């Protein structure tokens with residue numbers, strides 16, 4: 001009985017903590033984004049648009065119903081940067097913290113996250129570790145900002161302007177927010193491979209997942225001779241890499257005679273690579289994505305739906321969910337009764353979680369599509385699905401309809417950004433109420449399937 | 451070891467039997483549809499179009515790259531009717547037979563299908579039962595044909611013409627084929643509720659599933675006092691009914707101010723009801739579906755994707771798969787570790803099967819969409835998705851693009867109709883090769899999900 005209650009508590013508390021943090025962060029952000037002086041002189045912003053920007057910034061989605069560069073002052077830009085840190089690094093650190101603490105309490109040595117197994121056996125150790133990682137991410141942002149600022153001096157007249165753009169772009173890339181103050185995403189740097197490479201690295205640092213960064217740090221420190229990467233790190237990193245390569249090849253092939261027509265091969269390659277990386281969750285673009293085939297946009301919708309690593313700055317169903325679904329299908333079609341990979345077996349509960357996330361995600365996209373098809377009668381369904389998956393994947397790319405959305409449409413997209421960022425598992429637990437273990441079992445009976 | 455081999459055999463043989471039957475049926479159908487005299491005088495049909503019609507007829511999908519009424523002679527119509535019986539009742543009977551036999555061999559009393567539990571304990575008993583049910587379906591078709599013929603005399607000049615239309619419409623409805631010889635589906639009977647009600651009943655008899663018919667027959671015969679409907683029958687019938695009501699309400703609401711504008715309420719209701727029933731797998735229409743909102747077409751795509759009952763004349767992921775996914779999500783979000791419904795517990799293997807079907811189905815739709823977006827560059831993605839889900843759900847509705855498909859496009863749609871009809875589980879087992887039970891287990895390890 002006590003054990004049961006404890007388990008209930010552990011199932012619910014982390015999810016509620018994350019959801020609560022998120023709500024508080026949105027409230028603070030709305031206040032920050034309505035402070036005097038955040039807007040350019042003479043610009044008026046409706047409350048719903050401030051709220052939309054706040055939700056979009058806290059969820060580091062980057063969808064925007066207003067033009068950021070025309071609306072906000074330089075002071076406003078820095079308020080947005082602050083909100084991005086709250087949403088990006090804040091939720092990522094909190095999520096990882098919660099995962100570590102609940103893992104320690106449950107005493108699951110199987111989790112194999114290194115700090116649980118090795119030298120981080122007390123609470124202050126975990127806190128210190130997370131502090132260190134937050135510092136690391138801020139350092140990455142600072143290096144990115146420095147490099148970009150120096151480089152941007154060739155684009156902008158004043159050093160101050162280059163610095164503003166450098167800091168904003170670096171934070172926007174590392175937190176995978178995808179906001180821009182050029183007014184046109186990274187399209188002005190379409191031919192600038194240096195800026196793109198820096199940005200790609202910053203995006204990947206944010207999207208690859210906090211625990212991965214922790215483990216890589218441990219690995220590089222070389223303190224522990226028995227070190228091995230956890231199943232989670234292997235699974236998410238390899239899935240991330242495969243999706244990145246797959247996306248690049250597909251976008252290249254689908255657009256080489258179309259939107260990329262007339263470009264030299266390296267420009268085609270970089271444009272394909274950049275958008276493959278960016279669909280994971282960043283949302284920055286170096287070309288107008290409405291120029292792509294409808295088929296390419298559909299592919300991008302699916303990639304955004306999958307999203308980034310868990311415990312990262314990204315959204316979507318997450319790489320591990322996708323990986324487990326694919327591995328399950330392969331194993332099942334071979335008649336195996338378990339999911340095995342990298343000499344490890346995936347827990348049944350994690351397979352169940354993956355399924356729950358997938359089913360709920362599809363249901364959400366379906367319901368949102370039907371609702372938006374009613375509220376936004378003049379927008380094509382494919383643009384709606386693109387916008388919906390972009391919100392749920394906290395990617396922030398758009399086929400240009402965000403500004404035209406009705407107020408109800410904006411609310412629906414905000415809800416999707418919220419759920420996408422919190423993560424469906426946390427969302428499920430936070431609405432699901434108390435854990436309710438089955439007390440007795442009915443007789444089992446087979447049914448015909450598919 | 452012997453037990454293992456036996457199990458392997460039982461896993462693979464039924465699936466292979468169904469796939470083999472299907473291939474033979476297609477071969478016979480192509481021959482039948484190229485016999486002298488099947489075409490109207492002077493009409494030439496390409497081989498790919500004959501093949502397409504054969505696959506569409508055997509899979510009782512009803513998608514057609516040529517106009518049936520303008521292409522085939524009356525003799526041709528009856529050849530099509532023959533093929534529809536091969537595909538509709540043939541595969542349904544075979545599937546049920548295989549399910550009963552393998553259930554008997556495995557000795558799973560849990561399956562609870564009445565003939566396994568009660569008086570059908572030997573092979574000849576099962577064969578007799580299936581013969582009886584095939585007779586029942588042919589009787590239903592005959593009654594439908596009789597009623598429709600008598601009624602059609604008011605539409606057609608000669609009795610012969612009314613008879614041809616009566617028989618063809620009855621068979622097309624009962625087998626859920628959805629072919630028509632009016633050249634315009636059931637649109638000529640848009641105001642004729644009698645024809646629509648008869649058709650709806652015939653469609654439901656075909657789509658509700660063979661085992662359900664068997665059980666209802668047993669129930670009505672009143673021989674067995676301890677009779678209870680199996681979990682399968684309850685689950686599929688209730689899911690079928692809920693989807694039917696849901697579809698009717700949604701189509702009504704989405705179109706009442708649009709395609710249904712100006713109609714009296716009963717006409718709106720009947721049009722909504724008919725298309726909700728028809729998306730399950732029949733594919734007949736009483737209105738041009740291109741007049742619907744894009745949102746309504748998207749909703750219909752989802753309904754077609756779900757499809758009809760297993761062991762019926764329908765396709766898609768099937769009602770039970772959908773039901774188990776939804777029940778799983780509800781149970782999981784409440785913290786339960788099993789799926790319970792109607793005082794029964796669903797087997798883990800059936801939950802796994804449902805997941806495998808869902809993942810594979812989405813993968814298939816995704817791949818088909820990307821491929822068709824390349825081969826059919828001028829067709830909007832929403833029309834492609836509608837066509838793809840229509841083929842996979844063996845529904846046969848189209849936004850009018852079937853005739854314009856490229857040859858590669860036709861092949862892709864044929865593959866989808868094939869897989870949709872065979873069923874993903876059978877398809878998986880037939881390609882999956884030998885069962886390969888895990889011999890040893892790796893250590894388990896948790897990963898972060900969603």
Ligand SMILES: [K+]
Nearest residue numbers: 061177282395
């Ligand atoms: K983003």
Ligand SMILES: [K+]
Nearest residue numbers: 511627732845
């Ligand atoms: K059909």
